[in-house]
Amino acid sequence: MNTIDIKLERPRVEFLFAKYKEQIGDDYPGYRNHVYRAITYAMHFLDNDEQFEQLVETAFVYxxxxxxxxxxxxxxxxSEATALADNDHFQWGLDQDALRGAIHWHHKITPYKGPHQKVIEACRKADWIDASKxxxxxxLSKEMIKQVEAAFPNLGFHDTLxxxxxxxxxxxxxxxVKVTLGIVKW
Known part of the structure; x- marks a missing residue:
C-alpha cells in the first residue's frame, strides 16, 4: 500500500494548540506541521482506529x-506534566498512563514493550520518522512519507530544534548533548 490517510484538518489539535500558540510564537507553524505529520504516521500504524485518535492527537500536541x-x-x-495537568483540569478523560507513556517514550531507541504498547509504539515510530526527516x-514507503511531507511542509522545524x-x-x-541525555531513552 503506497497511500496514507492524511487529515488536513484536526479540530482537536487546533483546540489544544490555542492555549499555547502565543507561547510557541514564530515556531508555531513548524511545530504544528511536525505534530500533524507525526499524528498521521501514528494513526497509520494504528490502522486509523478512531479509539486512539484523541490520545494520539493530545500526546503529539504536548x-x-x-x-x-x-x-x-x-x-x-x-511536557508530560503539562499534558497531565490539562487532562485533569479540563476533564478530557484520557488514560493518564497512556498519555504519559506516549510522551515519555517517543524518543526511545528500541521498541517499547509494556502497558499501552500499541499506541505508545505507534507514537514512538511516528516521531522517529519525522525527527529523521x-x-x-x-x-513506511518513501512515497508515503513524501505525501505527508507535501501536505505538511517542514517550515524550518528541524532548524528550530x-x-x-x-x-x-x-x-x-x-x-x-543536553538534549540527547535528557530525552533519548533505551
Missing amino acids: HDIGLWTDHQLAYLEP GKVRKG LRLAKDYGGSTLVGG
Missing part, C-alpha cells in the same frame, strides 16, 4: 511543548 513552556532541553517530564522509515539547543544549551554542541 510531546515537545516543554521546549516552549519550560524552556528545557530535557523537556519530556515538563524520513531517513528512518519504520516500514537546533536553534533552541543553542539558545538553551549555550551552543549547538552543548545543547545537543
Whole structure:
C-alpha cells in the first residue's frame, strides 16, 4: 500500500494548540506541521482506529511543548506534566498512563514493550520518522512519507530544534548533548 490517510484538518489539535500558540510564537507553524505529520504516521500504524485518535492527537500536541513552556532541553517530564495537568483540569478523560507513556517514550531507541504498547509504539515510530526527516522509515514507503511531507511542509522545524539547543544549551554542541541525555531513552 503506497497511500496514507492524511487529515488536513484536526479540530482537536487546533483546540489544544490555542492555549499555547502565543507561547510557541514564530515556531508555531513548524511545530504544528511536525505534530500533524507525526499524528498521521501514528494513526497509520494504528490502522486509523478512531479509539486512539484523541490520545494520539493530545500526546503529539504536548510531546515537545516543554521546549516552549519550560524552556528545557530535557523537556519530556515538563511536557508530560503539562499534558497531565490539562487532562485533569479540563476533564478530557484520557488514560493518564497512556498519555504519559506516549510522551515519555517517543524518543526511545528500541521498541517499547509494556502497558499501552500499541499506541505508545505507534507514537514512538511516528516521531522517529519525522525527527529523521524520513531517513528512518519504520516500514513506511518513501512515497508515503513524501505525501505527508507535501501536505505538511517542514517550515524550518528541524532548524528550530537546533536553534533552541543553542539558545538553551549555550551552543549547538552543548545543547545537543543536553538534549540527547535528557530525552533519548533505551
